[in-house]
Amino acid sequence: MLKNFDERIRELFDEHDMDYARVFTRSSNVFYNNYDLYVKKNQEFFGRFLVAKAKAEVDYNNPRWYRNIVFDEKALNMLTELFPERQIKTDYDATRLIEELGDNALTEVQSRLKEKEVKNEKRS
Numbered sequence: 001m002l003k004n005f006d007e008r009i010r011e012l013f014d015e016h017d018m019d020y021a022r023v024f025t026r027s028s029n030v031f032y033n034n035y036d037l038y039v040k041k042n043q044e045f046f047g048r049f050l051v052a053k054a055k056a057e058v059d060y061n062n063p064r065w066y067r068n069i070v071f072d073e074k075a076l077n078m079l080t081e082l083f084p085e086r087q088i089k090t091d092y093d094a095t096r097l098i099e100e101l102g103d104n105a106l107t108e109v110q111s112r113l114k115e116k117e118v119k120n121e122k123r124s
Contacts (some may be wrong), residue, residue: 001065002035004058009037014048018043064092082112 006022013020015096021038026074039047055061067076070091088094098105 001060001062005054005060006035008057009051009054012054013039013047016046016050018047018050018122026033062092063095064090067089072094079109082109082116 010020010022012018019040023034023036023038025034025036026032026113027034037047037051067090071079071094075092076088076091079086079094083097086093086097088097
């Protein structure tokens with residue numbers, strides 16, 4: 001999705017003769033990168049419009065892309081381990097699982113945690 005957004009926004013800026021700069025930076029702990037777009041001050045409004053257009057075209061704001069916003073990495077890993085058949089990779093996957101389990105979500109998680117503990121005890 002990010003690759004598609006980057007390609008589309010560059011196409012749109014080029015099609016509309018927008019001067020722009022793309023800046024990539026990383027955090028000091030290298031766990032994430034920043035992607036910033038800069039346009040001339042007098043083109044800011046139109047630039048924002050084109051960014052919104054590109055985001056809509058590539059489904060940028062779809063929650064299926066979210067990770068570590070609702071669930072931290074530890075929780076996602078635990079849900080992935082407890083529900084291997086679900087192939088949980090994002091917050092969206094975990095949220096869908098919980099929605100589908102509904103009122104039984106907590107009971108099901110507790111049950112699978114107990115099964116995991118029993119398996120671990122048998123291995124020891």
